[in-house]
Amino acid sequence: xxxxxxxxxxxxxxxxxxxxxxxxxxxxxxxxxxxxxxxxxxxxxxxxxxxxxxxxxxxxxxxxxxxxxxxxxxxxxxxxxxxxxxxxxxxxxxxxxxxxxxxxxxxxxxxxxxxxxxxxxxxxxxxxxxxxxxxxxxxxxxxxxxxxxxxxxxxxxxxxxxxxxxxxxxxxxxxxxxxxxxxxxxxxxxxxxxxxxxxxxxxxxxxxxxxxxxxxxxxxxxxxxxxxxxxxxxxxxxxxxxxxxxxxxxxxxxxxxxxxxxxx
Amino acid sequence: xxxxxxxxxxxxxxxxxxxxxxxxxxxxxxxxxxxxxxxxxxxxxxxxxxxxxxxxxxxxxxxxxxxxxxxxxxxxxxxxxxxxxxxxxxxxxxxxxxxxxxxxxxxxxxxxxxxxxxxxxxxxxxxxxxxxxxxxxxxxxxxxxxxxxxxxxxxxxxxxxxxxxxxxxxxxxxxxxxxxxxxxxxxxxxxxxxxxxxxxxxxxxxxxxxxxxxxxxxxxxxxxxxxxxxxxxxxxxxxxxxxxxxxxx
Numbered sequence: 459x460x461x462x463x464x465x466x467x468x469x470x471x472x473x474x475x476x477x478x479x480x481x482x483x484x485x486x487x488x489x490x491x492x493x494x495x496x497x498x499x500x501x502x503x504x505x506x507x508x509x510x511x512x513x514x515x516x517x518x519x520x521x522x523x524x525x526x527x528x529x530x531x532x533x534x535x536x537x538x539x540x541x542x543x544x545x546x547x548x549x550x551x552x553x554x555x556x557x558x559x560x561x562x563x564x565x566x567x568x569x570x571x572x573x574x575x576x577x578x579x580x581x582x583x584x585x586x587x588x589x590x591x592x593x594x595x596x597x598x599x600x601x602x603x604x605x606x607x608x609x610x611x612x613x614x615x616x617x618x619x620x621x622x623x624x625x626x627x628x629x630x631x632x633x634x635x636x637x638x639x640x641x642x643x644x645x646x647x648x649x650x651x652x653x654x655x656x657x658x659x660x661x662x663x664x665x666x667x668x669x670x671x672x673x674x675x676x677x678x679x680x681x682x683x684x685x686x687x688x689x690x691x692x693x694x695x696x697x698x699x700x701x702x703x704x705x706x707x708x709x710x711x712x713x714x715x716x717x718x719x720x721x722x
Numbered sequence: 723x724x725x726x727x728x729x730x731x732x733x734x735x736x737x738x739x740x741x742x743x744x745x746x747x748x749x750x751x752x753x754x755x756x757x758x759x760x761x762x763x764x765x766x767x768x769x770x771x772x773x774x775x776x777x778x779x780x781x782x783x784x785x786x787x788x789x790x791x792x793x794x795x796x797x798x799x800x801x802x803x804x805x806x807x808x809x810x811x812x813x814x815x816x817x818x819x820x821x822x823x824x825x826x827x828x829x830x831x832x833x834x835x836x837x838x839x840x841x842x843x844x845x846x847x848x849x850x851x852x853x854x855x856x857x858x859x860x861x862x863x864x865x866x867x868x869x870x871x872x873x874x875x876x877x878x879x880x881x882x883x884x885x886x887x888x889x890x891x892x893x894x895x896x897x898x899x900x901x902x903x904x905x906x907x908x909x910x911x912x913x914x915x916x917x918x919x920x921x922x923x924x925x926x927x928x929x930x931x932x933x934x935x936x937x938x939x940x941x942x943x944x945x946x947x948x949x950x951x952x953x954x955x956x957x958x959x960x961x962x963x964x965x966x967x968x969x970x971x
Contacts, residue, residue, distance in 0.1 A: 620813035622776060624827030624879060625803035634830060638817050 484684075491686040495678045502681050510674035511694045514659040517587070517670070521594040521659075522652055528599040533606035534632075550603075557600035562661050565593045570665035586667030593662060598655050605647045609640035642713060649706035653699050660695070671695075725752040727787055727883060727914060728773060734781030735768055735938075742768045744938040745782065750883075750916060750931075755909045757925035757946070758918045760935035761961065766918035767810075769935070770885045773916065774798075774805040787882065803831055806876030807885040810892050812868045814860040820847070820871050821856040824878045832879065839878070846874045850904060866897030870904055877908075884908070886917035922965050926950045934958045 473479060498506035535543060535550040557565075569589050574582045584592075613636050621635040663673040671691045678687035728750040735743040743765045750756050758766040771777040772784055775791050775798040784791045791801060815823050824843040828834040834842075847853045850870050860868055869889055876884060886905065890898045902924050909915060909928045919925055925932055925946060932949040934942045934957075942955045953959050 616809065616811060616813045617815065619776060619809065620815065622798065623774070623802060623807045623809075623813075624875065625799045625831035626827070627799050627831075630830050634826060635815060639815075642817070 486685050486689055488684055488686040491678075491682050491684045492690050494682070495675070495687040495690045499681075504678060504681055505669075505674070507671060507674045507678065507687070507690055508694065510669050511671045513668055513670040514656070515698070517590055517594065517659045517662060517668075518652070518656040521591050521598065521655060524591065524595045525598045525602050525655065526648075528595055529602035529606055532599060532603035533610065536603065537607055537610055554600045554603060557597050558604075560597075562593065562597045562658055563664060565597060566590075566661055566665040569593050569596075570667075586665070589665070590659075590662035590668060593665075594655060594658065597658075598651060601651050601654075602648065605644050605651060606640070608647075609644035610636055612643050613639045646706045646710035646713065649702055649709070653702050653706070656698055656702070657695055660691075726750070727752050728916070729785045730769075730773075730782070731784075732782035733769075733772060733779050733784055735765075735772060735777060736780050742938050743772070743779075746935075746938070746940055747782075748933065748940065748943070750914065752882075752914055753912045754914055754930045755928050756916045756931045756933060757929040758916065758933050758935060759920070759922065759925060759961070764935040765938040766935055767887050770807065770887050770916060770918055773883075773885055774807055775801045776807070799831065803827075803879060804881055805883045805885060806879055806881035807887065808869070808872050808876050808889050810888040812860075812865070812872045812892070814868055814872060814875070816860055819857050819859055820852070820863070823860065823871060824875045827875065827879045843874070843878055846877055850874055864897060865893045866900045869893060869897075869901045873901075873904055873908075882914065884913055884915045886915060886919070888918050888920065890919070890921060920965070922950060922962065934961065936961070 473482065476482070494502070494504065495507050497508075498504050532550050532554065535547050536554065538547065569592060570586075573584070573589065576582050617635055617639065618631060621631040626634065659670060660672040662668060663670040669677075671694055675687045675691040678690075679685065726749050728748075730746055730748045733743050733746045734741065746765070746769060748756075758769060760766055768777060772779050772791075773786060775796065779792055782792075786801065787804060789796060789801065814820075815826070818826065821840060821843055824846065825834075825836070825839040828839040828842065829836060844853065844856060847856055850873070852867060852870060852874070855863060855867060855871070860871070863871065869892075873886075873889070889905070890901050893901060898921070902921065905915075905917070906924075906928055917925075929946045931943060932946045933940055934949055934953075934955070936957050942949055942953060942958045948954075949958060950962065953962065
């Protein structure tokens, strides 16, 4: 406990006692700029940053259900042993590798600049918001499908045997035995992915078009020539993310206790 | 001529390179209680799992109720609706109550209406002295109670054949009795059963036919008075003396 306190105090001391502390404070921790950025400044024609943050929240709330739905068939395909599905399974695996391997920011560039230039009906005339959703669902669908897959695989094989033993069809086995048990296991990891997705909505603004929180911070930075606006953006994300991570931890701990209590 | 319901003919089963069953021939008639004995790894569990198509065989034929299970067009779940199996480690569904564990098969696989399935389940629970546990989750039950629920779950499907795979091996010694008593009652009621067991005394008590397996082959089979008391084969005698210690053989 005391050693932790010492470490924290030490870190704070480095900032306070460093030769550039005053300059750092002025450019990163400026209360006036923080307030002007956060609540807006009509004299400077600057909109409040929390309004831009609503765009981020909209994006992540719209993307998350789509991610949860889209990831399910991907995971089931990847887990299916059927030789009939070998082709689709290969496509699903290739998709997961691609979407997990390419940084979101590159996907954003590819979609924002690539899709409109194709000049296709429907595909090329979507809104920025829809393109953003597509990027998020594309990337996070792959992550979440792997979470599902791990969840299904962590249900013991003995449960499959027990379900088969009472004459369930493969579909019923998934529906009543495997998936309900897998869902309990994956709730906490899913919240973790949701937290990541919520943060990564900031990347969508890089592409252009949408004034979300990172964009708003860049605009504010251009007005004040001060980096406190980025700190303000960080604070906004923390307000959402910290409670969610706490929730994920609590659920994980609960799940752990349930398993130790003797659920086989 | 007794009504033969299970016929195994030269059944071979391999897991990779390892041959677990090497030509097993056996037939079981209605109402018969068959005890499989043998050391761990002798093929008892695999033999049971082949009988309800939890495992597909690699050679020979198995026919159950006149259906040849070796055919590719035979759907395992349809076979298993007539054949109950109970496992060594209970395998109850931890996310469902005792009652839901029992009614899942009748409701989903047999499409029985909920009220009927629950009435049947409660009757069985009462019969096994577990009526007050209906709404509990499996982790609230002792091992012996869980295993009895697993037996009821199999019985709720109204099976014509029951396979019991070392169902007392995972239990504390003081809980073995209650489970064996339940099986003994079932045997008396005329249920056809094949059980893999290490309980030699119990086998002697309930079995109509005792089958001794070693290395995936049937070494000796016959009535319990013969196989368990006056075995013809040296391998059977060795096995029994290991299990029974100094008991007369």
